[in-house]
Amino acid sequence: MVFTLVCIGWCVAAQALPTAQAEDSLEQLGRSTQWVRQLYLETNDGRPSRPRITDRGFYLSDGPLIDPVAELRATYRAFFESSASMGDAHPICEYPSRYLFLTSALNRPRDVDVLADCPAFRNWSQWEGDPRVVVVMVDGYYGNPASSFGHLIVRLGSQDTNKRLLDTSINYGARIPEGEGPLTYIAKGLTGGYQASFTREDFYRQDLVYTRTEHRDMWNYELNLNPEQKRQFVAHLWELLGHPTTYYFVKNNCAFAVAETLEFVLDRDIVDQDTGWYPPVALFQTLEDLHRQPDNEIIASREFVPSQKRKLDAIIASLSDDEADRVQSFIDDPDQDLERRLADRSPEEAAVILEALIEYYDYLIEGYPERGTQLYDQRRRLLVARLGYPPGRALTVEPVPPGTPTGQTAKTRRLEIAAGSQGEQGAALLGFTPFQTAPTDLGNPDLSELTLLGTRVSVADRVSLDDLTLIRVSQRSDVRQAIPGQWPISWTLDVGADCLTHCGVSEGVRLRAGIGHSLSLDSSLVSVLVYGHQAGRRFSLDAVLEAGWAERSGWSLVTEVGYRQAIGPVGGSTGLASLVGRYSVSTSNSMVTSIHFEDSQFEGRIGWVWHLR
Structure with missing residues (x-):
C-alpha cells in the first residue's frame, strides 16, 4: 500500500533527514485512508472533518x-x-489499536508484549491466545x-468448541431510555435521536435471549484473519467500547459499525457510503463477494445455529406416530404414572420419549418464564425418570437450515x-423497493417477507404512481411442524396505497391484514387465510387459498384464488385470482410474470428484476 511505503520512508527520515522532510511524510501518513478510518471521521479525504464519535474523549x-x-x-x-509508567491508564493501553497501527506503519520496532502490561485489555481480549x-x-x-x-453481533472466543458459550460478545445498539413508546422509538431511530456504542456482553446471555427466548436462528461466519489482523480487530473494538455515535436504524446501525471496523482492519472498502440503507444482511453478502475473489478466502467457515423452537420442531418431526402420541399424552395429562405409561416400550424408545418431553419443557421454560414453577416441577420429574434408562444421548436430531447461508440470499434492494x-391499455412499469427480504425457495415452510417503501410507476399516456407499499410483512408457519399444545399462525400485514395519481389519498389508501394456517407439501406451501381489506372508504372481507411452489432449478410459482365480500351499505361480492411466476437466473437477477383478476378486471405484466445491494 502507498501509505505503508510512505510510513517506512518517514521512519528513516525521522532519524536521518531534516525535520521538514519528516514532517512532510508524517502529514501524508496522517491523511492516509486507513488512518482516517481508524479515527471514525465522516469523510475519507484526509481533511479536517466532523467526528462520528460524539464523545470528544476519544480524540487526543x-x-x-x-x-x-x-x-x-x-x-x-x-x-x-510520555514518561508515564505502563498500566491501564497509559495511552498505549487506552489505544492499543493505534499503537499496533503506528508501530507497523512507522516501521518502529514493535514490542507486542507491551500490551501484556495493560491488565484490563489483556483480560478482556484473550490476548495471549x-x-x-x-x-x-x-x-x-x-x-x-x-x-x-x-x-448483527461479533463473537470473540476460544478455538475449543466445548467452550464457545463462554465467548465474549460485542454488541452495537442504541441507548434507549426505559419506558420509551414504540412510536417514539421508531421516530427517533429513523431521525438520529439516539446514541449508540459497542458494548461487551457474555455470549451465553445473548444466546439465551436470541435462540431460546425470542426463537431466532443465527448464522456464524468465522473470519479467516491472520494473527496480525485478529490483534488489530480486537484492539480496535476495545478502543471503541462505550464511545457513542449517532444511531440510525437504516444506516448507522450494528452492521454498519462492524463493517467500518473491518474496513480499517482489512484496509479495503466494504460499505457503500453513498447508499442510504445498510441492513445487516448486506455485510454478509459483501463477505461472500470478497470470498469469491481469487486468493481472498475471508470466510473460514459458516455455521447454522438453530433456535430452540427449530430444534424442538425437528425433534417432534423425527418421532414415530406412537412416540408422538405418548409425548402428547403426557403433555395433556402431566400427572400420569410415567413408569406405567412407558412399561411396554424398550429402554431406548422410552429414553427418546423422555428426552423429547424434556426438550419440550426446556422450550416452555426458556420461552415462557411467566408460566411459573409448575413447569420446573414437571421437568424435574422427567429428568429423574430419564436417569432410570440407559445413559447417553438418545435423540441426535440436527435441524436442517431453512435455506442458503444468509450472505448467499438475494440482495435486498429491488429494481423492476x-x-x-x-x-385494454398497455403501459411501461418501473418499480423500486429499497428493502425486501423473501426466500427464493417459495416452498420453504418458513416462508416470510418483509418489504419497505416499495413504489411502482406506470407510463402510458401519462405517468402515474400506481402502488406505494409502506410495509408488507408476511409469516408462514407449517402446521405439520406444530409443537404440541400450539397451533402455528400464518399472517400478513400490508399497508400502502393504490392508484394515488387517479384516486387521491382518501380513496387510494390500502390496509390489508390476514390470518390463517399453512401446510407444507414437499416443495409447495398451501395456506388458507381470511383478510380484512380497507381500500379508501370501502371495507371488505377476503377468503383466500394461496399455494406456492418452487424447485431448485430456479422456477417458482405462487397462485391465489379467493372471494371478496364488501361490508357496508354498498355490499356486493367478487371473485379473486392471481398467478405470479418467477425464474431466478441468480441471486441478483430474475424474470417475473404475473396475472391478476378481480371480478371482470384484468391486470398482467412481464418484466425483469435486479436485486441490488
Missing part, C-alpha cells in the same frame, strides 16, 4: 473538527514521548421494530422494469 487533539494529521501527532507524542473472530447474523424479530431486519396491461 482539540478543536470542533478533527484534523487527522494533528491527531496523528498527538497520538505519537502520547505513545512515544488465538481467538476466533466470528460475525453473527441473528434472524429478524418482529417484536422489536429495529430488529425486523435482523441483528416491466411491460404491463390493465384491461
